[in-house]
Amino acid sequence: MSSTFVSIDGKSRSYKTLVTVLVVLALSGLLSFVVSYIQGHQMFGSSNVIPWGMPIVLTIYLIGLSAGSLILSSLTYVFGREEYRPIARMAVYLAIVLIFGALLSIAIDLGRPEKFWRLLMFFYMNNMSSMFAINGILYGGYFVLTLTYLVLIFSGKIAYIRKMGIVAVCWAVLVHMGTGAIFGFIAAREAWVSPIKPLEFLAAAVASGLALLIVAVVLTLKFTGRKVNREMVVSLGRMLAVSIIILMVLIFVDKMTHFYSPERGATVFMLAGQFSWIFWGFQIGLVAVVPLAILFLPRWNKTVRYVSLAGL
DSSP: OOOOOOOOOOOSHHHHHHHHHHHHHHHHHHHHHHHHHHHOGGGGTOOSSOOSOHHHHHHHHHHHHHHHHHHHHHHHHTTOOGGGHHHHHHHHHHHHHHHHHHHHHHHHHOSSGGGGGGGGSTTSSOOTTOHHHHHHHHHHHHHHHHHHHHHHHHHTOHHHHHHHHHHHHHHHHHHHHHHHHHHHTOTTOTTTOOTTHHHHHHHHHHHHHHHHHHHHHHHHHHHTTOOOOHHHHHHHHHHHHHHHHHHHHHHHHHHHHHHTSSOOHHHHHHHHSTTHHHIIIIIIIIIIIHHHHHHHSTTTTTSHHHHHHHHO
16 A cells, blocks of 8 residues: 655645634634633642642643654654555654644643743753653653654655654653653552553553554545555554553553552552542443454454544
8 A cells, every 4th residue: 555645735625624623723722721821720620639630631641642653653664564654654743743732731731831941951951850850851852853753754865764763762662651650650649659650651652542543544544535455454453452452461460569559548449439430431441341342353353444443
């Protein structure tokens, strides 16, 4: 399967409608940011008890999707798997868009968003004993590297693409493992602290990145009137199934370790407390059981429709 990329002429009604919708969404987002800056972070559910509100939740989610997408681009540009070339460029582009969204979410969460530029001051004016400062360097560097990576892909400089791809993918691994370390190294949070949290976050990034890429590829090809390569989508579905299984194994080990530790109150509450239905219904049910059921049933796992459904 090969793809031909052409510039958008920008004259069709569909294109103008899409741009209009995106502009309206961007303006509404800007307005929401101004309101939150004036009203305060209580709008996001933050308080003296809950320091991390919705912007942080969104940041973690977008960083995982971005890192996962970029890692998948390595299938072509690093490991030479030509059957995935049609989606490799899209994976890098998605990684840039998603990390940009994550950086915006961080800016919104900052009490002083005008100091956002310090995220890009690598090792300068940063407290290197802070995990947040280290992750700020990782996020800023990741954005710069990924943008450079895409520019090289567009330029077609094969000799540099693979080298930059190796650096960018390794950095993406560090980015989301570093994000996992923020949670895993907080001893005050019994349900979070764990040495395997960085690996758990990395597995979640690959799984979510794969799921997003499957849905994005199928929708893009459908809406542009191009043929969807069933074999490629089915192959991505198999990788998604494996990544979900790895993620579930890590979650199982993590939760069982906490469950049998002396400080297990928070884990017991998560697994059997008032809000345990969120963990079992969403993280286990919708994230693992439903997709795996689809991806392991022979009559469903070989169709584009159902593999895409599993990606949702």
